[in-house]
Amino acid sequence: MSGNSTSTSSRISTYLMMIVLIVLSLSVVALVSAVYLYPSDFQFAVVLMAMGLIAMGMSVYVLFQSRKRVASMKIEAPKVMTTIECKKCSFKSVREFQRGDFVFKDLDPCQKCNDKMIITSIFKEVKEKEKTYGV
Amino acid sequence: MVMFTAMEVLPNLFGSGGDSISSILSMIFYVIFIVFVFYGQRIQMYVMIREVEGSLYKLKYIKEEGRKITIETIKEIGKPQTDPSARVDRYLEYFTISPQSMDPAGIVYKLDHILDVRDSRFKDEVKLMAPASDEVQINNLENTLEAAMALNYIYKVVRHFYIQGKKTLSLYIIMQLQMILPLVMKEAEAYASALKAFADGQPIGDGAGPLVAAKLMHGYETRKVPKDCVVARVPMEGRTALIIKAEGPGGNVGKPGEAVRAVIDENKGKIASVIMIDAGLKLEGETVGEVAEGIGAAIGGPGVDQFKIEEAVVKYKIPLNAVIVKEDIGDAVSPMRKEIADSADKVIERVKNVILERTKEGEKLIIVGVGNTIGIGQ
Numbered sequence: 001m002s003g004n005s006t007s008t009s010s011r012i013s014t015y016l017m018m019i020v021l022i023v024l025s026l027s028v029v030a031l032v033s034a035v036y037l038y039p040s041d042f043q044f045a046v047v048l049m050a051m052g053l054i055a056m057g058m059s060v061y062v063l064f065q066s067r068k069r070v071a072s073m074k075i076e077a078p079k080v081m082t083t084i085e086c087k088k089c090s091f092k093s094v095r096e097f098q099r100g101d102f103v104f105k106d107l108d109p110c111q112k113c114n115d116k117m118i119i120t121s122i123f124k125e126v127k128e129k130e131k132t133y134g135v
Numbered sequence: 136m137v138m139f140t141a142m143e144v145l146p147n148l149f150g151s152g153g154d155s156i157s158s159i160l161s162m163i164f165y166v167i168f169i170v171f172v173f174y175g176q177r178i179q180m181y182v183m184i185r186e187v188e189g190s191l192y193k194l195k196y197i198k199e200e201g202r203k204i205t206i207e208t209i210k211e212i213g214k215p216q217t218d219p220s221a222r223v224d225r226y227l228e229y230f231t232i233s234p235q236s237m238d239p240a241g242i243v244y245k246l247d248h249i250l251d252v253r254d255s256r257f258k259d260e261v262k263l264m265a266p267a268s269d270e271v272q273i274n275n276l277e278n279t280l281e282a283a284m285a286l287n288y289i290y291k292v293v294r295h296f297y298i299q300g301k302k303t304l305s306l307y308i309i310m311q312l313q314m315i316l317p318l319v320m321k322e323a324e325a326y327a328s329a330l331k332a333f334a335d336g337q338p339i340g341d342g343a344g345p346l347v348a349a350k351l352m353h354g355y356e357t358r359k360v361p362k363d364c365v366v367a368r369v370p371m372e373g374r375t376a377l378i379i380k381a382e383g384p385g386g387n388v389g390k391p392g393e394a395v396r397a398v399i400d401e402n403k404g405k406i407a408s409v410i411m412i413d414a415g416l417k418l419e420g421e422t423v424g425e426v427a428e429g430i431g432a433a434i435g436g437p438g439v440d441q442f443k444i445e446e447a448v449v450k451y452k453i454p455l456n457a458v459i460v461k462e463d464i465g466d467a468v469s470p471m472r473k474e475i476a477d478s479a480d481k482v483i484e485r486v487k488n489v490i491l492e493r494t495k496e497g498e499k500l501i502i503v504g505v506g507n508t509i510g511i512g513q
Contacts, residue, residue, distance in 0.1 A: 077331050080470045099335050102384035103346065104353055104512040122338050122510055124470040135420065 016066060020059045027055035083121040086110035097122060180306045183313045187297050190316050197327045198290040201283040208279055208334040212272050213265020222264050226280055227287045247439045274385030275336045278509060282330040289323050321465060328469035333386055338510035340467040340475050343460040344412040345511045347482045348380035348504025357513055363387050364394035365513055372487060373496040383508035391434060391503050392443030398501055404451030407498035410489055412482055413505040414467050415459030424474030425461040426481045428489070433457035434505045454493065458485050
């Protein structure tokens with residue numbers, strides 16, 4: 001049940017696809033007609049070419065947007081890191097989070113001084129910088 | 136051959152002279168103008184419906200992913216004998232009826248009772264779903280299920296208004312939905328992120344308060360206080376700090392209201408100050424992890440704990456101070472950002488300043504780290 005509904009929610013609408021394809025084919029027809037008419041009627045050929053290019057651009061944009069929407073539906077898991085520290089010698093290491101990690105969990109002895117190491121921090125790094133909007 | 140015939144016919148349809156083009160263009164312009172005069176609102180509504188529909192598909196996807204992650208986590212951790220899917224689906228539909236407020240006297244304790252019943256019922260359900268899990272894992276699974284429940288509810292409410300708008304073709308229903316949709320989507324994405332964090336037991340942004348409390352109490356002896364909280368007696372700047380936080384590292388917010396009241400009563404009200412540390416919602420433009428100081432009970436939720444803390448401090452006339460770490464709703468329920476984790480040391484400095492400025496040497500004070508302590512021990 002879940003699988004079926006996921007597939008219906010993630011695909012591009014057939015209706016939208018049909019419209020895009022019709023507009024795309026009409027734009028191709030307009031462009032070919034513009035090339036064909038170019039020697040005899042320059043003005044009309046330019047109008048047809050402009051119409052063809054606009055229609056083609058719009059249909060490609062709509063198609064691109066629909067694909068982007070499908071791609072944006074994925075839930076991305078952020079990379080979470082765990083900082084491990086030795087309280088005695090201050091040896092510090094950062095590794096990827098593992099299930100079962102928690103802040104102040106005791107871990108294996110330190111490689112340097114053999115004292116116990118603990119998890120001091122668990123965090124995710126956010127790469128993109130927030131926009132400030134200049135205010 | 137046929138193609139070339141079409142190519143020849145097509146230009147004739149539009150006319151080949153400049154005058155014909157202008158008359159066709161002006162005709163198209165008039166048609167568009169008339170269509171927009173009579174059907175402009177309807178076209179606008181269809182555009183909005185389409186936008187809402189796109190978001191609804193995304194919500195459906197997020198909700199289903201949430202359900203899938205929840206079931207997989209239960210199977211992985213809880214090792215159930217039977218498939219937990221049906222029980223999870225039933226859980227996702229659970230509801231809580233808030234008490235009648237026509238006569239508001241005593242409503243806080245009625246709400247408190249209902250929340251207690253809800254909590255124990257949820258815990259029992261999780262134990263049945265995941266029999267092999269320990270107390271920490273039960274708390275994490277309960278939080279995971281609650282996030283899945285929130286996603287399910289958001290999807291159903293948006294779907295309700297979308298269908299209602301389509302049925303009635305009312306611009307105003309669709310418009311209201313479309314206007315709040317960016318905020319709804321932001322919240323849904325935050326819950327989706329929270330769900331993964333809860334499933335793995337990672338600390339979340341809301342855990343800023345418990346993280347500070349844990350840093351202060353680490354290495355000192357702790358004891359349990361009602362309900363689901365721990366307290367430690369820590370010497371600080373020549374004073375005695377009684378530090379309270381929810382018991383970790385399982386997903387748990389505890390009942391800080393009851394814990395603060397119990398500790399105040401144990402000390403017969405001889406407390407110089409109560410300092411509350413919590414994550415606070417930031418306004419757009421403010422920096423994540425910024426620390427601010429103020430007065431009052433810094434605690435969210437349904438209001439029961441805030442009421443109890445205020446009642447307890449008023450009884451003994453104890454000053455109530457607050458320090459908050461600013462973050463938005465997305466940061467609060469998703470894995471803790473580095474800026475928030477790093478702000479814990481700044482909060483400790485602020486708390487020390489408050490202690491030095493607001494209390495005298497030898498006095499006792501209470502420091503409460505409020506929030507979900509998932510992934511944070513003590």
